[in-house]
Amino acid sequence: MNKDKLDRRIKNTKQVLxxxxxxLMMQQHFSTISVKALCELADINRSTFYAHYKxxxxxxxxxxxxxxxxxxxxxxxxxxESLDNKxxxxxxxxxxxxxxxxxxxxxxxxxENSDYLFQEDIIELSQIVSSRNNDNTLDARTKDYIKEYRxxxxxxxxxxxxKEGCVEPSDEMSNLVGRxx
Amino acid sequence: MNKDKLDRRIKNTKQVLxxxxxxLMMQQHFSTISVKALCELADINRSTFYAHYKxxxxxxxxxxxxxxxxxxxxxxxxxxESLDNKxxxxxxxxxxxxxxxxxxxxxxxxxENSDYLFQEDIIELSQIVSSRNNDNTLDARTKDYIKEYRxxxxxxxxxxxxKEGCVEPSDEMSNLVGRxx
DNA sequence: CATTATAATAAACACAGTGTTGGATTACAA
DNA sequence: TTGTAATCCAACACTGTGTTTATTATAATG
Numbered sequence: 001m002n003k004d005k006l007d008r009r010i011k012n013t014k015q016v017l018x019x020x021x022x023x024l025m026m027q028q029h030f031s032t033i034s035v036k037a038l039c040e041l042a043d044i045n046r047s048t049f050y051a052h053y054k055x056x057x058x059x060x061x062x063x064x065x066x067x068x069x070x071x072x073x074x075x076x077x078x079x080x081e082s083l084d085n086k087x088x089x090x091x092x093x094x095x096x097x098x099x100x101x102x103x104x105x106x107x108x109x110x111x112e113n114s115d116y117l118f119q120e121d122i123i124e125l126s127q128i129v130s131s132r133n134n135d136n137t138l139d140a141r142t143k144d145y146i147k148e149y150r151x152x153x154x155x156x157x158x159x160x161x162x163k164e165g166c167v168e169p170s171d172e173m174s175n176l177v178g179r180x181x
Numbered sequence: 182m183n184k185d186k187l188d189r190r191i192k193n194t195k196q197v198l199x200x201x202x203x204x205l206m207m208q209q210h211f212s213t214i215s216v217k218a219l220c221e222l223a224d225i226n227r228s229t230f231y232a233h234y235k236x237x238x239x240x241x242x243x244x245x246x247x248x249x250x251x252x253x254x255x256x257x258x259x260x261x262e263s264l265d266n267k268x269x270x271x272x273x274x275x276x277x278x279x280x281x282x283x284x285x286x287x288x289x290x291x292x293e294n295s296d297y298l299f300q301e302d303i304i305e306l307s308q309i310v311s312s313r314n315n316d317n318t319l320d321a322r323t324k325d326y327i328k329e330y331r332x333x334x335x336x337x338x339x340x341x342x343x344k345e346g347c348v349e350p351s352d353e354m355s356n357l358v359g360r361x362x
Numbered sequence: 363c364a365t366t367a368t369a370a371t372a373a374a375c376a377c378a379g380t381g382t383t384g385g386a387t388t389a390c391a392a
Numbered sequence: 393t394t395g396t397a398a399t400c401c402a403a404c405a406c407t408g409t410g411t412t413t414a415t416t417a418t419a420a421t422g
Contacts (some may be wrong), residue, residue, distance in 0.1 A: 006419095006420090007369070007417090007418095007419065007420080008419065008420095009368085009417095009418065010369070013369085013370080029209050029210070029212050029296075030213045031212045031213045034407090034409085035409070035410090036407085036409085044370075045370060045371050045372075046373090046408095046409090047372085047410090047411080048369075048371075050410065051369080051370080055409090055410090097304050107398080112297050115293075116208075123371075141349070144397065145342075146361070148334075148337050148338055149334035149335070149338050149361055152333045152334050152336070152337030153329075153330035153331065153333050153334035153337075153339075156329050156330060156333030157331070157333075160325075160329050168322070174368070174396095176326060180327070180330055187391085188389095188390065188391080188397080189389085189390070190397090190399070191390065191398070194398085194399085198413075215379060215380085216379080216381085217378085217379060217380085218379095220416095225399080225400090226400050226401075228382080228399080228401085229398075229399055229400075231380095231381065231382075232398075232399080236380090319400075
C-alpha cells in the first residue's frame with residue numbers, strides 16, 4: 001500500500017522492532033517497555049524509531065493491525081466462499097491454524113502483557129462467525145451476560161492453547177470450543 | 182497487627198494513596214501511573230511515599246492484599262460455619278455483596294488496568310467453594326480447558342456487573358453464575 | 363556503474379520522573 | 393508537656409524521552 005513498504009531498509013527496521021517488541025512482551029507488560037530497550041534489542045538508533053512510530057503504543061497498534069489484516073487475508077484465501085455461509089467450526093479451525101503459524105505473536109497479543117485492542121478485534125471477527133442466538137425465553141440483560149461469559153471463556157481457552165505450545169490439533173480445539181458454546 | 186497502623190498520620194497517608202491509586206486506575210493502566218502523579222493527587226510528599234512503599238507495584242499489591250484479607254474476614258463473619266459445607270451459591274452471593282460495597286475497588290482490581298494477581302486470588306478463593314468435579318468420561322486435558330473457560334467466563338461476568346453499577350441483586354447474579362457452571 | 367534520494371546514525375539538547383539523602387517542621391501518643 | 397517519629401522540603405545524580413542537526417550508509421533508478 002504505502003511506498004515506504006518497498007524500501008528494504010524500512011522493512012527491516014519494522015521487522016526487527018516487531019521482533020524486539022514480541023520478545024520483551026513475553027516478559028513484561030507492554031506499557032513498561034521503554035523505547036530505549038526496544039531499540040537496543042533491535043539494534044537500531046532511537047531516532048530511527050521515532051521516524052516511524054510515535055511511541056511504544058503506536059508500534060503495538062501497528063503490529064496488531066498488521067496481524068489482523070494478514071489473518072483476514074488468509075481467511076479470504078483459504079475459505080472458498082463468503083464467511084457467513086460457512087460452517088462456524090470450519091472457520092474457527094482456520095483461525096486456530098493461522099494462530100499456530102504465528103504462535104508467539106498471537107500469544108503475546110492475546111496475553112496479559114498486551115492491551116485489549118487485539119482481543120476485541122478477535123472477538124469481533126469470531127462473532128461474525130458464530131452469532132447464533134439461542135434461547136429467547138431469556139431477557140436481553142441475561143443474554144448479554146451469557147455472551148460476555150462465552151467470549152471471555154473462548155479467548156482464555158485460545159490463549160491457554162497457544163501458551164502451552166498448541167499441542168492439540170486445530171480441529172480438535174475448534175470442536176471443543178464448539179461444544180462449549 | 183503492626184504498630185504503625187495505630188498512628189493516624191500513617192493511616193491517613195495509606196488511605197489517601199489508596200484513593201489516588203483507584204482514581205488513577207479508573208483511567209489508565211497501573212504501570213503507567215507515576216509515583217509523582219500519585220503523590221500529587223494524594224497531596225503528600227514524594228519522600229513520604231517512599232517511606233512506606235518500594236514503588237507503585239508495591240502499593241498496588243498491598244492494597245490487593247488488604248482487600249483480600251478484608252473479604253476473607255467478612256466471609257468468616259457472615260458465614261456461620263466452615264466454608265466447605267456451605268452451599269456454593271450462598272457463599273457466592275456474599276462475595277457479590279461484599280464487592281458491591283467496595284465497587285470501585287473491585288472494579289479497578291479486576292479490570293484491564295490492573296495486573297492479574299488479584300484476579301488469581303479471587304479465582305483461588307472461589308474455586309475452594311465450587312470445586313465440584315463433573316463428567317469423568319473426559320480426559321484431564323479437556324477438563325483443564327473447561328475449567329479455564331469457566332473461570333475466565335465467571336470473572337468477566339463479575340467484572341461486567343461491577344462496571345455497570347451492580348444493577349442486579351447479588352443473589353440473582355450468583356444464581357446466574359451457578360446455572361452457567 | 364554512477365547518480366540521486368532517502369533511510370539510518372551519532373551526538374547533543376532540554377525536559378520529566380526516579381529514588382535517595384539530610385535537616386527542618388509538624389503532629390502524634392503517652 | 394515532652395520525647396518520638398512521621399512528614400515535608402530542597403537538593404542530588406541518574407535514566408528515559410522526544411527532538412534536532414549534521415553525517416554516513418544504502419537502496420532505487422537510469
